[in-house]
Amino acid sequence: MSDTGYSVLISVYRGTDPVYLEKSLESIFSQTVPSDDIVVVTDGPVSEEVEKVLSGYENSINLVRLTENRGLGDALNEGLKHCRYELVARMDDDDISLPDRMEKQLQAFEKDPALDLLSGTVEEFRSEPGDVQGARRLPSEHEEILAFSKKRNPFNHPAIMMRKSSVLEAGGYNGEYPLFEDYSLWIRMLMRGSIGRNLPDTLVYMRVDDNTYLRRGGFSYAGDMLRFHRMLRRKKWTTMGDYMTGALPHALVCILPNALRKKIYKKLH
Numbered sequence: 001m002s003d004t005g006y007s008v009l010i011s012v013y014r015g016t017d018p019v020y021l022e023k024s025l026e027s028i029f030s031q032t033v034p035s036d037d038i039v040v041v042t043d044g045p046v047s048e049e050v051e052k053v054l055s056g057y058e059n060s061i062n063l064v065r066l067t068e069n070r071g072l073g074d075a076l077n078e079g080l081k082h083c084r085y086e087l088v089a090r091m092d093d094d095d096i097s098l099p100d101r102m103e104k105q106l107q108a109f110e111k112d113p114a115l116d117l118l119s120g121t122v123e124e125f126r127s128e129p130g131d132v133q134g135a136r137r138l139p140s141e142h143e144e145i146l147a148f149s150k151k152r153n154p155f156n157h158p159a160i161m162m163r164k165s166s167v168l169e170a171g172g173y174n175g176e177y178p179l180f181e182d183y184s185l186w187i188r189m190l191m192r193g194s195i196g197r198n199l200p201d202t203l204v205y206m207r208v209d210d211n212t213y214l215r216r217g218g219f220s221y222a223g224d225m226l227r228f229h230r231m232l233r234r235k236k237w238t239t240m241g242d243y244m245t246g247a248l249p250h251a252l253v254c255i256l257p258n259a260l261r262k263k264i265y266k267k268l269h
Contacts, residue, residue, distance in 0.1 A: 006106060006161070007037040007083035010091045011075040018049035020094035020207060025057060027096040033103040035089075038062065041079040044069030073173035073181035080164060080172065089161045094207045096129055097159075101203040105161040108199065116166040116189060119155040120199035122206045129205040138198040145196050149187060150238045151246025155196060157182040159203040166194050177228045179221065184228065187237060222254035
């Protein structure tokens with residue numbers, strides 16, 4: 001493998017759990033190919049406990065502070081400005097990357113210099129990574145990803161490694177569609193000709209609880225999702241058929257009771 005470096009981009013906020021954050025950071029520092037550029041953005045004030053965790057890594061991370069909470073998209077855009085390398089790996093503040101995650105992704109980028117976006121399988125867990133609740137596996141090859149993107153998010157954001165220059169050329173994260181900032185970015189990149197792939201390997205363990213399924217539903221979430229998909233139609237990325245067979249059924253699932261929606265998501269995963 002070449003000596004190409006990479007950055008890691010993490011955002012923390014007032015709701016960040018300090019115990020989960022420490023485990024997340026440890027998974028980054030335990031990579032078989034470590035990074036020397038770990039950028040952590042505080043999206044507004046954070047708790048004393050989180051500050052204590054961050055202070056323990058003050059010599060190992062590049063801490064970027066926002067004075068007020070601006071939302072994930074803005075926080076990541078600010079963090080990108082501070083990432084030194086062309087390849088940037090995203091990491092959520094409560095997830096756990098497998099030790100060889102970055103090594104596998106760097107190998108894929110080295111093998112295909114045209115690659116702009118690369119994620120992989122994410123396994124959901126509750127208390128410990130072995131307690132698997134489901135897995136989100138996505139199409140592997142670019143043409144499959146293009147087709148999949150017309151109905152569902154084609155990349156797992158918690159496991160993404162992306163080419164910084166291509167992200168910035170597409171305009172970065174866009175806060176116009178809350179909770180769909182990443183999906184919006186991928187579509188804009190794909191529309192510009194960016195190349196994406198997904199590894200079949202599990203790269204990240206993603207922590208879930210009942211609130212996870214609450215965030216994936218409700219009338220507000222369904223409305224935002226339909227508004228996002230109407231934008232895709234206006235841009236002629238999707239057709240009415242895609243909207244009827246993708247967005248509308250998903251919206252119906254979103255407004256179901258949480259317990260039923262949880263069962264459906266677990267079945268799909």
